[in-house]
Amino acid sequence: MSFASLFRRSRPAYRSTARAPGPVERLAAIFQAVPAAPRLLLLPLAMALVLGGIVHLVSVLAMPRLAQASAYQRLAALAPSNRLVLLPETGDGVLPMTDPAFVSAVCRYDLRERPLKVRVPQTGDYTSVSFYTNRGLAFYALNDQAAGRVIELDLLSPAQRAALPEDEEITAADRLVVESPSTTGIVLIRAFARYGDVRDAVRKQLEAASCTATQ
Amino acid sequence: MRLVTLATTLAAAAAIGLGATYFAVTHSRGMDIVRLGAWQGWPRSGTTQADPYATAAFARTGELPLELADGLLFLADHDTAGAPLDGRCDIRISGPLPQSRLWTLTLTDDKGALVPNAAQRHGFTSAELVYEPDGSINVALSPRARAGNWLPTGARGRLQVALRLYDAPFSFASGAQDEGQLPRIVTERCP
Numbered sequence: 001m002s003f004a005s006l007f008r009r010s011r012p013a014y015r016s017t018a019r020a021p022g023p024v025e026r027l028a029a030i031f032q033a034v035p036a037a038p039r040l041l042l043l044p045l046a047m048a049l050v051l052g053g054i055v056h057l058v059s060v061l062a063m064p065r066l067a068q069a070s071a072y073q074r075l076a077a078l079a080p081s082n083r084l085v086l087l088p089e090t091g092d093g094v095l096p097m098t099d100p101a102f103v104s105a106v107c108r109y110d111l112r113e114r115p116l117k118v119r120v121p122q123t124g125d126y127t128s129v130s131f132y133t134n135r136g137l138a139f140y141a142l143n144d145q146a147a148g149r150v151i152e153l154d155l156l157s158p159a160q161r162a163a164l165p166e167d168e169e170i171t172a173a174d175r176l177v178v179e180s181p182s183t184t185g186i187v188l189i190r191a192f193a194r195y196g197d198v199r200d201a202v203r204k205q206l207e208a209a210s211c212t213a214t215q
Numbered sequence: 216m217r218l219v220t221l222a223t224t225l226a227a228a229a230a231i232g233l234g235a236t237y238f239a240v241t242h243s244r245g246m247d248i249v250r251l252g253a254w255q256g257w258p259r260s261g262t263t264q265a266d267p268y269a270t271a272a273f274a275r276t277g278e279l280p281l282e283l284a285d286g287l288l289f290l291a292d293h294d295t296a297g298a299p300l301d302g303r304c305d306i307r308i309s310g311p312l313p314q315s316r317l318w319t320l321t322l323t324d325d326k327g328a329l330v331p332n333a334a335q336r337h338g339f340t341s342a343e344l345v346y347e348p349d350g351s352i353n354v355a356l357s358p359r360a361r362a363g364n365w366l367p368t369g370a371r372g373r374l375q376v377a378l379r380l381y382d383a384p385f386s387f388a389s390g391a392q393d394e395g396q397l398p399r400i401v402t403e404r405c406p
Binding site for chain 1: 261262317327342343382
Protein backbone atom coordinates (compact mmCIF):
# COMPACT_ATOMS: atom_id res chain seq x y z
CA MET A 1 0.00 0.00 0.00
CA SER A 2 2.98 2.29 0.60
CA PHE A 3 3.61 3.01 -3.07
CA ALA A 4 0.01 3.97 -3.74
CA SER A 5 -0.06 6.43 -0.83
CA LEU A 6 3.12 7.98 -2.14
CA PHE A 7 1.42 8.94 -5.36
CA ARG A 8 -1.83 10.04 -3.71
CA ARG A 9 0.09 12.77 -1.91
CA SER A 10 1.42 14.20 -5.14
CA ARG A 11 -2.02 14.56 -6.65
CA PRO A 12 -2.72 18.25 -5.73
CA ALA A 13 -0.51 19.41 -8.61
CA TYR A 14 -2.91 17.69 -10.95
CA ARG A 15 -5.94 19.54 -9.59
CA SER A 16 -5.07 22.91 -11.17
CA THR A 17 -6.68 22.21 -14.52
CA ALA A 18 -6.86 25.82 -15.77
CA ARG A 19 -4.22 25.11 -18.49
CA ALA A 20 -3.68 22.11 -20.75
CA PRO A 21 -2.13 19.14 -18.89
CA GLY A 22 1.66 19.00 -19.20
CA PRO A 23 3.65 15.80 -19.76
CA VAL A 24 3.92 15.12 -16.03
CA GLU A 25 0.17 15.43 -15.55
CA ARG A 26 -0.50 13.26 -18.55
CA LEU A 27 1.86 10.57 -17.22
CA ALA A 28 0.13 10.75 -13.84
CA ALA A 29 -3.23 10.36 -15.57
CA ILE A 30 -2.01 7.25 -17.35
CA PHE A 31 -0.69 5.97 -14.06
CA GLN A 32 -4.08 6.56 -12.42
CA ALA A 33 -5.81 4.69 -15.21
CA VAL A 34 -3.86 1.50 -14.47
CA PRO A 35 -5.79 -0.75 -12.08
CA ALA A 36 -4.57 -0.69 -8.50
CA ALA A 37 -2.97 -4.14 -8.28
CA PRO A 38 -0.60 -3.90 -11.31
CA ARG A 39 0.14 -0.30 -10.30
CA LEU A 40 1.71 -1.59 -7.10
CA LEU A 41 4.11 -3.62 -9.21
CA LEU A 42 5.25 -0.81 -11.51
CA LEU A 43 7.74 0.83 -9.17
CA PRO A 44 9.43 -2.39 -7.95
CA LEU A 45 9.61 -3.55 -11.56
CA ALA A 46 11.28 -0.35 -12.71
CA MET A 47 13.66 -0.55 -9.75
CA ALA A 48 14.53 -4.17 -10.55
CA LEU A 49 15.29 -3.24 -14.17
CA VAL A 50 17.52 -0.30 -13.26
CA LEU A 51 19.36 -2.23 -10.53
CA GLY A 52 19.64 -5.23 -12.84
CA GLY A 53 21.29 -3.02 -15.43
CA ILE A 54 23.81 -1.83 -12.86
CA VAL A 55 24.51 -5.41 -11.71
CA HIS A 56 25.02 -6.40 -15.36
CA LEU A 57 27.51 -3.62 -16.08
CA VAL A 58 29.47 -4.21 -12.88
CA SER A 59 29.66 -7.97 -13.40
CA VAL A 60 30.80 -7.62 -17.03
CA LEU A 61 33.52 -5.18 -16.00
CA ALA A 62 34.58 -7.41 -13.10
CA MET A 63 34.73 -10.56 -15.22
CA PRO A 64 38.42 -10.35 -16.27
CA ARG A 65 39.34 -9.91 -12.59
CA LEU A 66 37.14 -12.72 -11.27
CA ALA A 67 37.51 -15.31 -14.03
CA GLN A 68 38.92 -18.63 -12.82
CA ALA A 69 40.01 -20.09 -16.16
CA SER A 70 41.54 -17.16 -18.01
CA ALA A 71 44.45 -17.81 -20.35
CA TYR A 72 46.96 -16.55 -17.77
CA GLN A 73 45.62 -18.91 -15.10
CA ARG A 74 45.50 -21.86 -17.49
CA LEU A 75 49.12 -21.32 -18.45
CA ALA A 76 50.25 -20.91 -14.84
CA ALA A 77 50.16 -24.68 -14.39
CA LEU A 78 52.06 -25.28 -17.62
CA ALA A 79 54.71 -22.60 -17.88
CA PRO A 80 56.95 -21.17 -15.17
CA SER A 81 57.56 -17.42 -15.20
CA ASN A 82 59.88 -16.02 -17.87
CA ARG A 83 60.44 -19.35 -19.58
CA LEU A 84 59.31 -20.32 -23.05
CA VAL A 85 57.19 -23.46 -23.29
CA LEU A 86 55.93 -25.06 -26.49
CA LEU A 87 52.22 -25.80 -26.31
CA PRO A 88 51.34 -29.49 -26.71
CA GLU A 89 50.15 -30.55 -30.16
CA THR A 90 46.46 -29.86 -30.74
CA GLY A 91 43.65 -32.08 -29.63
CA ASP A 92 41.91 -29.90 -27.12
CA GLY A 93 44.95 -27.95 -26.07
CA VAL A 94 45.37 -25.59 -23.20
CA LEU A 95 44.01 -22.58 -25.04
CA PRO A 96 40.68 -22.77 -26.87
CA MET A 97 40.25 -21.53 -30.44
CA THR A 98 43.90 -21.72 -31.46
CA ASP A 99 44.58 -22.21 -35.13
CA PRO A 100 45.55 -25.90 -35.64
CA ALA A 101 47.74 -24.93 -38.62
CA PHE A 102 50.16 -23.18 -36.28
CA VAL A 103 52.77 -24.36 -33.80
CA SER A 104 52.53 -22.20 -30.68
CA ALA A 105 54.80 -21.44 -27.77
CA VAL A 106 53.97 -19.35 -24.74
CA CYS A 107 55.90 -17.45 -22.12
CA ARG A 108 54.28 -16.15 -18.97
CA TYR A 109 56.22 -13.02 -18.13
CA ASP A 110 56.79 -11.18 -14.90
CA LEU A 111 58.50 -7.80 -15.21
CA ARG A 112 58.57 -6.94 -11.51
CA GLU A 113 62.30 -7.50 -11.24
CA ARG A 114 63.82 -7.29 -14.69
CA PRO A 115 62.76 -6.57 -18.27
CA LEU A 116 62.27 -9.42 -20.66
CA LYS A 117 64.11 -10.21 -23.88
CA VAL A 118 62.17 -12.11 -26.52
CA ARG A 119 63.88 -13.72 -29.49
CA VAL A 120 62.11 -15.63 -32.25
CA PRO A 121 64.12 -17.34 -34.98
CA GLN A 122 63.08 -17.35 -38.62
CA THR A 123 61.17 -20.47 -39.54
CA GLY A 124 61.01 -19.84 -43.27
CA ASP A 125 57.30 -19.13 -43.12
CA TYR A 126 54.87 -16.87 -41.33
CA THR A 127 55.94 -16.39 -37.71
CA SER A 128 54.44 -13.91 -35.28
CA VAL A 129 54.73 -12.86 -31.70
CA SER A 130 51.80 -11.34 -29.79
CA PHE A 131 51.61 -9.90 -26.29
CA TYR A 132 48.70 -10.04 -23.85
CA THR A 133 48.26 -8.62 -20.35
CA ASN A 134 47.38 -10.99 -17.49
CA ARG A 135 43.72 -9.98 -18.08
CA GLY A 136 43.90 -11.10 -21.69
CA LEU A 137 44.10 -7.68 -23.36
CA ALA A 138 46.04 -7.85 -26.65
CA PHE A 139 48.49 -4.96 -26.73
CA TYR A 140 51.16 -5.67 -29.33
CA ALA A 141 51.86 -8.03 -32.20
CA LEU A 142 54.60 -8.32 -34.77
CA ASN A 143 55.21 -10.78 -37.60
CA ASP A 144 58.44 -11.84 -39.28
CA GLN A 145 57.85 -9.75 -42.37
CA ALA A 146 57.14 -6.58 -40.40
CA ALA A 147 60.25 -7.20 -38.31
CA GLY A 148 62.24 -7.76 -41.48
CA ARG A 149 64.44 -10.48 -40.01
CA VAL A 150 64.73 -12.41 -36.75
CA ILE A 151 62.25 -10.98 -34.26
CA GLU A 152 64.15 -9.61 -31.30
CA LEU A 153 62.60 -7.26 -28.80
CA ASP A 154 62.67 -6.02 -25.23
CA LEU A 155 59.56 -6.00 -23.10
CA LEU A 156 59.51 -3.36 -20.37
CA SER A 157 57.08 -2.35 -17.66
CA PRO A 158 56.04 1.34 -17.69
CA ALA A 159 58.45 2.07 -14.80
CA GLN A 160 61.37 0.38 -16.55
CA ARG A 161 60.56 2.24 -19.75
CA ALA A 162 60.57 5.54 -17.89
CA ALA A 163 63.94 4.70 -16.33
CA LEU A 164 65.43 3.98 -19.76
CA PRO A 165 68.06 6.63 -20.60
CA GLU A 166 66.95 8.77 -23.51
CA ASP A 167 70.04 7.93 -25.48
CA GLU A 168 69.56 8.03 -29.21
CA GLU A 169 71.92 5.17 -29.77
CA ILE A 170 69.86 2.89 -27.58
CA THR A 171 66.55 3.78 -29.21
CA ALA A 172 68.10 3.14 -32.61
CA ALA A 173 66.50 0.70 -34.98
CA ASP A 174 68.52 -2.32 -33.87
CA ARG A 175 66.59 -2.53 -30.65
CA LEU A 176 62.83 -2.91 -30.55
CA VAL A 177 61.33 -1.81 -27.25
CA VAL A 178 57.76 -2.71 -26.27
CA GLU A 179 56.07 -1.33 -23.18
CA SER A 180 53.68 -3.62 -21.33
CA PRO A 181 50.70 -1.94 -19.63
CA SER A 182 50.81 -4.61 -16.90
CA THR A 183 53.71 -6.18 -14.99
CA THR A 184 52.57 -9.73 -15.78
CA GLY A 185 51.17 -11.22 -18.95
CA ILE A 186 51.65 -13.65 -21.80
CA VAL A 187 53.89 -13.75 -24.87
CA LEU A 188 52.44 -15.97 -27.58
CA ILE A 189 54.76 -17.07 -30.38
CA ARG A 190 53.17 -18.78 -33.38
CA ALA A 191 54.74 -20.31 -36.45
CA PHE A 192 52.78 -21.42 -39.50
CA ALA A 193 53.13 -25.04 -40.60
CA ARG A 194 52.28 -24.85 -44.30
CA TYR A 195 51.66 -28.59 -44.62
CA GLY A 196 51.00 -31.18 -41.96
CA ASP A 197 54.31 -32.92 -42.53
CA VAL A 198 56.52 -29.88 -41.88
CA ARG A 199 55.01 -29.52 -38.44
CA ASP A 200 57.78 -31.38 -36.62
CA ALA A 201 60.47 -29.34 -38.38
CA VAL A 202 58.73 -26.06 -37.48
CA ARG A 203 58.43 -27.28 -33.90
CA LYS A 204 62.18 -27.92 -33.79
CA GLN A 205 62.88 -24.44 -35.14
CA LEU A 206 60.59 -22.85 -32.60
CA GLU A 207 62.44 -24.57 -29.79
CA ALA A 208 65.26 -22.14 -30.51
CA ALA A 209 63.03 -19.21 -29.55
CA SER A 210 63.71 -17.70 -26.16
CA CYS A 211 62.15 -15.47 -23.57
CA THR A 212 64.52 -14.58 -20.76
CA ALA A 213 64.88 -11.95 -18.06
CA THR A 214 67.72 -9.59 -18.98
CA GLN A 215 70.69 -9.24 -16.70
CA MET B 216 5.06 -6.13 3.27
CA ARG B 217 7.49 -3.38 2.32
CA LEU B 218 10.45 -5.63 3.26
CA VAL B 219 9.16 -8.47 1.13
CA THR B 220 8.74 -6.14 -1.85
CA LEU B 221 12.26 -4.80 -1.35
CA ALA B 222 13.78 -8.27 -1.06
CA THR B 223 11.91 -9.48 -4.14
CA THR B 224 13.00 -6.41 -6.09
CA LEU B 225 16.66 -6.92 -5.17
CA ALA B 226 16.53 -10.62 -5.99
CA ALA B 227 14.90 -9.86 -9.34
CA ALA B 228 17.56 -7.20 -10.02
CA ALA B 229 20.38 -9.66 -9.29
CA ALA B 230 18.75 -12.31 -11.46
CA ILE B 231 18.23 -9.90 -14.38
CA GLY B 232 21.77 -8.49 -14.14
CA LEU B 233 23.64 -11.76 -13.75
CA GLY B 234 21.43 -13.49 -16.30
CA ALA B 235 22.17 -10.78 -18.86
CA THR B 236 25.90 -11.08 -18.09
CA TYR B 237 25.84 -14.85 -18.49
CA PHE B 238 24.01 -14.53 -21.79
CA ALA B 239 26.43 -11.85 -23.00
CA VAL B 240 29.64 -13.76 -22.20
CA THR B 241 28.35 -17.03 -23.62
CA HIS B 242 26.83 -15.60 -26.81
CA SER B 243 28.95 -12.61 -27.71
CA ARG B 244 32.56 -11.95 -28.65
CA GLY B 245 32.29 -8.18 -28.48
CA MET B 246 30.17 -5.29 -29.66
CA ASP B 247 32.13 -4.26 -32.76
CA ILE B 248 30.64 -7.01 -34.87
CA VAL B 249 31.23 -6.92 -38.65
CA ARG B 250 28.83 -9.05 -40.70
CA LEU B 251 29.81 -10.16 -44.18
CA GLY B 252 27.21 -12.58 -45.49
CA ALA B 253 27.35 -15.65 -43.26
CA TRP B 254 30.58 -14.51 -41.60
CA GLN B 255 31.03 -12.49 -38.45
CA GLY B 256 34.22 -10.70 -37.45
CA TRP B 257 35.29 -8.70 -34.42
CA PRO B 258 38.24 -6.60 -35.61
CA ARG B 259 38.66 -4.60 -32.38
CA SER B 260 38.64 -7.60 -30.00
CA GLY B 261 42.32 -8.22 -30.72
CA THR B 262 43.44 -4.67 -30.01
CA THR B 263 43.83 -2.51 -26.92
CA GLN B 264 40.42 -1.03 -27.80
CA ALA B 265 38.65 -4.32 -27.06
CA ASP B 266 35.29 -3.59 -25.45
CA PRO B 267 34.29 -4.93 -21.99
CA TYR B 268 32.07 -7.63 -23.50
CA ALA B 269 34.94 -9.01 -25.57
CA THR B 270 37.36 -9.01 -22.61
CA ALA B 271 34.74 -10.61 -20.35
CA ALA B 272 34.01 -13.37 -22.88
CA PHE B 273 37.70 -14.14 -23.41
CA ALA B 274 38.39 -14.12 -19.66
CA ARG B 275 35.71 -16.78 -19.24
CA THR B 276 36.82 -19.07 -22.06
CA GLY B 277 40.57 -18.54 -21.68
CA GLU B 278 40.96 -17.71 -25.34
CA LEU B 279 43.76 -15.43 -26.49
CA PRO B 280 42.15 -13.39 -29.28
CA LEU B 281 43.96 -13.10 -32.58
CA GLU B 282 45.66 -9.70 -32.68
CA LEU B 283 44.60 -7.45 -35.51
CA ALA B 284 48.24 -6.75 -36.43
CA ASP B 285 48.63 -10.52 -36.78
CA GLY B 286 45.43 -11.58 -38.46
CA LEU B 287 41.68 -11.34 -38.60
CA LEU B 288 39.23 -14.04 -37.53
CA PHE B 289 35.84 -14.63 -39.12
CA LEU B 290 33.39 -17.20 -37.76
CA ALA B 291 30.33 -18.69 -39.40
CA ASP B 292 27.81 -20.99 -37.72
CA HIS B 293 25.04 -20.31 -40.24
CA ASP B 294 24.99 -20.58 -44.01
CA THR B 295 24.40 -17.57 -46.25
CA ALA B 296 20.66 -18.29 -46.25
CA GLY B 297 20.61 -18.19 -42.42
CA ALA B 298 20.20 -21.90 -41.60
CA PRO B 299 22.49 -23.36 -38.91
CA LEU B 300 25.43 -25.40 -40.23
CA ASP B 301 24.51 -29.06 -39.76
CA GLY B 302 27.21 -31.73 -39.86
CA ARG B 303 24.83 -34.27 -41.42
CA CYS B 304 24.36 -32.10 -44.51
CA ASP B 305 26.51 -31.44 -47.57
CA ILE B 306 27.74 -27.88 -47.28
CA ARG B 307 29.77 -25.94 -49.85
CA ILE B 308 31.99 -22.94 -49.14
CA SER B 309 32.84 -21.19 -52.39
CA GLY B 310 33.90 -17.83 -53.67
CA PRO B 311 36.78 -15.38 -53.67
CA LEU B 312 38.93 -14.56 -50.65
CA PRO B 313 40.34 -11.13 -49.85
CA GLN B 314 44.01 -10.30 -50.15
CA SER B 315 46.17 -11.73 -47.37
CA ARG B 316 49.60 -13.27 -46.93
CA LEU B 317 48.05 -16.56 -45.96
CA TRP B 318 44.77 -17.88 -44.67
CA THR B 319 43.46 -20.94 -42.86
CA LEU B 320 40.00 -22.46 -42.80
CA THR B 321 39.17 -24.56 -39.74
CA LEU B 322 36.15 -26.72 -39.06
CA THR B 323 35.02 -27.08 -35.43
CA ASP B 324 31.88 -27.99 -33.58
CA ASP B 325 29.73 -25.21 -32.13
CA LYS B 326 31.88 -25.11 -28.97
CA GLY B 327 35.05 -24.47 -30.97
CA ALA B 328 36.56 -27.97 -30.52
CA LEU B 329 38.03 -29.69 -33.56
CA VAL B 330 35.87 -32.40 -35.14
CA PRO B 331 37.71 -35.71 -34.59
CA ASN B 332 38.19 -37.82 -37.72
CA ALA B 333 40.37 -40.67 -38.93
CA ALA B 334 42.04 -38.53 -41.60
CA GLN B 335 43.20 -35.98 -38.99
CA ARG B 336 41.86 -33.29 -41.30
CA HIS B 337 40.52 -30.21 -39.52
CA GLY B 338 40.82 -27.59 -42.20
CA PHE B 339 42.80 -26.16 -45.07
CA THR B 340 45.61 -23.67 -45.29
CA SER B 341 46.13 -21.38 -48.27
CA ALA B 342 49.06 -23.60 -49.30
CA GLU B 343 47.17 -26.90 -49.28
CA LEU B 344 43.99 -26.02 -51.11
CA VAL B 345 43.32 -26.81 -54.76
CA TYR B 346 42.02 -23.53 -56.19
CA GLU B 347 39.46 -22.96 -58.92
CA PRO B 348 40.83 -21.61 -62.23
CA ASP B 349 39.75 -18.06 -61.29
CA GLY B 350 41.57 -18.24 -57.95
CA SER B 351 38.48 -18.67 -55.80
CA ILE B 352 38.02 -21.47 -53.28
CA ASN B 353 35.60 -24.36 -53.32
CA VAL B 354 35.45 -26.51 -50.20
CA ALA B 355 32.96 -29.29 -49.48
CA LEU B 356 31.92 -30.13 -45.92
CA SER B 357 30.26 -33.50 -45.76
CA PRO B 358 30.02 -36.59 -43.55
CA ARG B 359 30.86 -38.72 -46.64
CA ALA B 360 34.07 -38.52 -48.69
CA ARG B 361 33.81 -36.09 -51.59
CA ALA B 362 35.98 -35.23 -54.59
CA GLY B 363 38.07 -32.08 -54.40
CA ASN B 364 38.64 -30.12 -51.20
CA TRP B 365 36.74 -32.18 -48.68
CA LEU B 366 36.46 -31.67 -44.93
CA PRO B 367 34.87 -34.52 -42.94
CA THR B 368 32.14 -33.31 -40.60
CA GLY B 369 31.85 -36.57 -38.65
CA ALA B 370 28.06 -36.24 -38.90
CA ARG B 371 28.17 -33.94 -35.89
CA GLY B 372 25.17 -31.77 -35.16
CA ARG B 373 26.16 -28.12 -35.14
CA LEU B 374 29.29 -26.90 -36.90
CA GLN B 375 31.28 -23.71 -36.92
CA VAL B 376 33.78 -22.61 -39.56
CA ALA B 377 36.66 -20.29 -38.70
CA LEU B 378 38.39 -18.32 -41.42
CA ARG B 379 41.61 -16.63 -40.37
CA LEU B 380 43.28 -14.12 -42.68
CA TYR B 381 46.87 -13.39 -41.73
CA ASP B 382 48.60 -10.15 -42.57
CA ALA B 383 45.42 -8.89 -44.24
CA PRO B 384 45.12 -5.19 -45.16
CA PHE B 385 43.55 -3.13 -42.40
CA SER B 386 41.08 -1.36 -44.65
CA PHE B 387 39.29 -4.66 -44.81
CA ALA B 388 38.64 -4.67 -41.05
CA SER B 389 37.03 -1.27 -40.83
CA GLY B 390 36.27 0.40 -44.16
CA ALA B 391 33.60 -0.31 -46.72
CA GLN B 392 32.53 -3.93 -46.78
CA ASP B 393 30.32 -5.91 -49.02
CA GLU B 394 29.25 -9.49 -48.75
CA GLY B 395 31.02 -10.57 -51.93
CA GLN B 396 34.41 -10.26 -50.27
CA LEU B 397 34.06 -13.54 -48.39
CA PRO B 398 32.97 -16.92 -49.73
CA ARG B 399 29.35 -18.00 -49.72
CA ILE B 400 28.25 -20.92 -47.57
CA VAL B 401 25.47 -23.00 -49.08
CA THR B 402 23.76 -26.06 -47.62
CA GLU B 403 23.33 -28.25 -50.68
CA ARG B 404 21.62 -31.38 -49.48
CA CYS B 405 20.37 -32.71 -46.17
CA PRO B 406 19.50 -36.34 -45.51
